[in-house]
Amino acid sequence: MPRPYVVEYRVYEGADALARAAAEYFVESARTAAAARGLARIAISGGSTPKRAFELLANPAEPYRKAMPWEQVQIYWVDERCVPPDDKDSNYRMTREAMLDKVPLKPEQIFRIEGELEPEQAAARYETAIRGQFRLEGAELPTFDVLALGMGDDGHTASIFPHTDAIHELGRVVVANHVPQKDTWRVTLTWPVIVQARDIFFLIGGKDKADPLHRVLEGPYDPETLPSxxxxxxxxxxxxxxxxxxxxxLPAPDAQGAGKLEIAR
Structure with missing residues (x-):
């Protein structure tokens, strides 16, 4: 059943401003988590705008790299394609090339999805890794400190695509999800895990996202068609x-670029 929630959004002029806002958001939310709990567990997504943000975080000429509490950060992925880690379509490869190879993170701070494995095995191994790090028992779900999402022009998020089995998964942390639209398998965190995170934000850019975003936030509740x-x-x-x-x-933001929606379906 849908529950009421508030959406706070900030609108930026273009791709560079959006990437800079994302880099700043990662830094601020990581610092808040590290100060509160001594550790910032961050789950990230792929895409061109996150890539720009990761490049900014890794750039020594930018303020974000120095401000990030790298020693207290753990990096996880929201989802991954079922490809090897050096494949051009790998979210891990994108992140490694944009950021991981350039910042002071140790291998034990990085928890990738092993997309080169059989999908169900990759999902099981990733869930085991998460359960071990979060020390989960039974049906417990992990609580990530920061979780970044994108949204497709079909309304999907993570690798939870319209009319796929992952929409209905309630008990697991990670699942392998077959995506007929793309004739492929993906491995993804489940939506009950995503909504458990302390700080969840969407990073969305482009004209092709305007209509699906409007329908996700202001249209009828139909998660089978709009998983976001x-x-x-x-x-x-x-x-x-x-x-x-x-x-x-969306409703026009104020002079500072801020907008707000109360969602109560």
Missing amino acids: QLIQPRSGLLRMLLDKDAAAL
């Missing part, structure tokens, strides 16, 4: 960083 509607944070607050093209059909 499943992301109703337990905290009651969902943040979105948007460029002006993606935000074109």
Whole structure:
């Protein structure tokens, strides 16, 4: 059943401003988590805008690299394609090349999805790794400190695509999800895990996202068609960083670029 929540969104002029806002958000949320709990467990997604943000975080000429509490960070992935780690489509490869190879993170701080394995095995191994790090028992779900999401032009998020089995998964931490639309398998965190995170934000840019974003936030509740509607944070607050093209059909933000929606379906 849908639950009420608040969406706070910020709208930025273009791709560079959006990437800089994302880099700053990663730093601020990681510092908050590290100060509160001594550790910042961050789950990240792929895509061109996250890539730009990761490059900024890794750039010694930018302020973000120095401000990030690298020694207290753990990096996880929200989802992964079922490809080897050196494949051009690998989310891990993108992140490694943009950031991981350039920042002071040790291998034991990085928890990738082994996309080169058989999908169910990759999902099981990733769930085992998460359970071990979070010391979970039984049906417990992990609580990530920061979790970054994107959204596809079909309304999918993570690798939870329209009309796929992952929409209905309630008990597991990680699943292998067959995506007929792309004739492929993906490995993804489940939506009950995603909504458990302390700080969840969407990073969305592009004209092709305006209509699906409008339907996700202001249209009828239909998560079978628009899986992003499943992301109703337990905290009651969902943040979105948007460029002006993606935000074109939402209520106009204020002079500072801030907008707010109360979702109660």
